[in-house]
Amino acid sequence: MSEQSAKERFLAQFERVSQHEDALAPLRRDALARFRELGLPTRHQEDWKYTSVRQIEQNDFELPADTLEIPDDLARREGVPGLDAARLVFVNGRYSESLSHTEGLPDGVSVRSLAQAIGEAPERVREDIARQSGLDFSGFTALNTAFVEDGAVLEVAANTAVENPIELLFLSVAGDQSRYVFHPRVLIRMGQGAEATVLEHHAGVNGASNFNNAVTEITLDDQARLEHYRIQRESTAGFHIGSVHVDQGRASRYVNHNINLGGALVRNDINSRLSDVEAEAVFNGLYLVSNKQHVDNHTCVDHASPHTYSDELYKGVLDGKGKAVFNGRVKVHPDAQKIEAHQKNDNLLLSKLAEIDTKPELEIYADDVICSHGATVGQIDRGALFYLRSRGIDEAKARDLLTYAFAESVIERMPLAAVREWLEGLVVNRISGEGLLDDLETEGE
């Protein structure tokens, strides 16, 4: 361990790398200055009360030098199987053209790497980047902007419907000796009435203990619709700090499926601003934590306009010494009348040492609104357990089955069948290592 603090190491890292003197250079320098002020969050900050980033501070992370060569079939193996999708693959934050395929997308859709977009139209990128997250969201966002270089840029023109999903696969691959840090940035701009499905898929390979510091910014013009799957499967030694910042226009619809299966230390911030009337945000979330995993989900729906709607369901299964945090903020502006906001967080604790900190946070400044929220923390339902056992399902299997059913109710909300089936399989494996639920797949939908 070096004498320097983590903050000093990141600052020194910035000085060491040769800076591209492109149109984004001033932005990067401003962001670095902001990071210098903010540093990494501490538990003294209300938003980080239950999550310590000490594990990140205690490690030395290097910026990956060049794209790692990885076997061709790795991307195929790690991506969602059986999904008919255009796929952009990133290895430790860097776009890999050879592993990606983007053919078959309709006219009006542009998807490319951020590095390419910066090379081709830096001014345009400059315009889009850091519009909503700003530089001051947190030290981590500032850090991402300071090191911004690669990622994905998706633009869907007005009234264009992209039928096939687009998968952005971020592979975190272990180096020979080093732990890496990377700061991928995803920019999505949906024109008026545009429709698309995007899978932002983070997967750790071979036990990689890298630090993935990801930021996604999304703009939905009027009546645009986006289904955004955010699937986090870092390896159990991996660190993942991710945030999503959405700005929604009139009558737009944004759906976020935030699935967390991996990671040693994970923090997600999912934020949407409903900027104009009839905008709707749906947040679905699932987290499975066991052993010593720590997963923190902070969400915020900002009802900035009247007649806006939000619905949120987060469920967690906690085992071993797993820890999770859920903080769901709903903000209703003074003139945002006639809004409707619903929020629910249910947790299933399977062990005595597991821990959940759950908190709804309602800031309502309008008086004619419909808001509901609720949080539950419980164990396997004894009545249901007895019912299953009385039918001949042994106790271990009945427990696995009830746990699976609890988690599955979030997966069920996903429109893509290929993603559902794949995730169901992953969840079954996580919940029932002994193969007690192997017969589940034989009966499906």
Added chain:
Amino acid sequence: MLKIENLKVRVEGKEILNGVNLEVKPGEVHAIMGPNGSGKSTLAHILAGRGDYEVVEGKATWHGQDLLEMEPEERAYAGLFLAFQYPVEIPGVNNVYLLKAALNAIRENRGEEPIDSADFLALVKEKMKLMGMDEAFIRRSVNEGFSGGEKKRNEIFQMLVLEPTLAVLDETDSGLDIDALKIVAQGINKLRSDDRAFVMVTHYQRLLDYVEPDFVHVLSGGRIAKSGDKNLAVELEKHGYDWIEKEATSA
């Protein structure tokens, strides 16, 4: 097959059963009647293996084996089935999956092969038809959003598929309209045979018009206060339970 001797049971410190004696032989249908709070449902649950009670005295044996020592699933393997008064809703667990897993678990314990998928589907369809159930129903989650009648019907449907040797029916008739009651009774009668037995816990005589019992017992104050044939049920319907309670206390 089932023998209960002087069974005394406490639930949450309160004595609910106070010396129950009952013997059930293959081929018999027993009705257990009684006023609310007499311990009828407790008895049914104890037979199925619910854990939250304390046996103070007495015993229950199943073919000579200590029934109370057996886990709920072991009782299912041994051929016991409880139709619940309040079947539990289990969102996310599909009906057909539960039934197949249950049937295969029971078969496995008897040293039989898992059932062939096509055979299983044919079996399920046959029994569903018998119970007047829609096929979409089976693809839904266990009891989720079912009406009271649908839940009861589903219990009997499960019983028909699992073919237990002793079925304990806990107020399966309550909350059913007359058409549903007839269907449920038909399901029970379909399974009646010389090697199977039924214990029907009920508050009313109505079900017994359609499923004729060999014995009727009145549970009162935690013990069987009176036993008789089906005519006892008719009498109870006419005169209520009061006279039995009086008879029991004066005896």
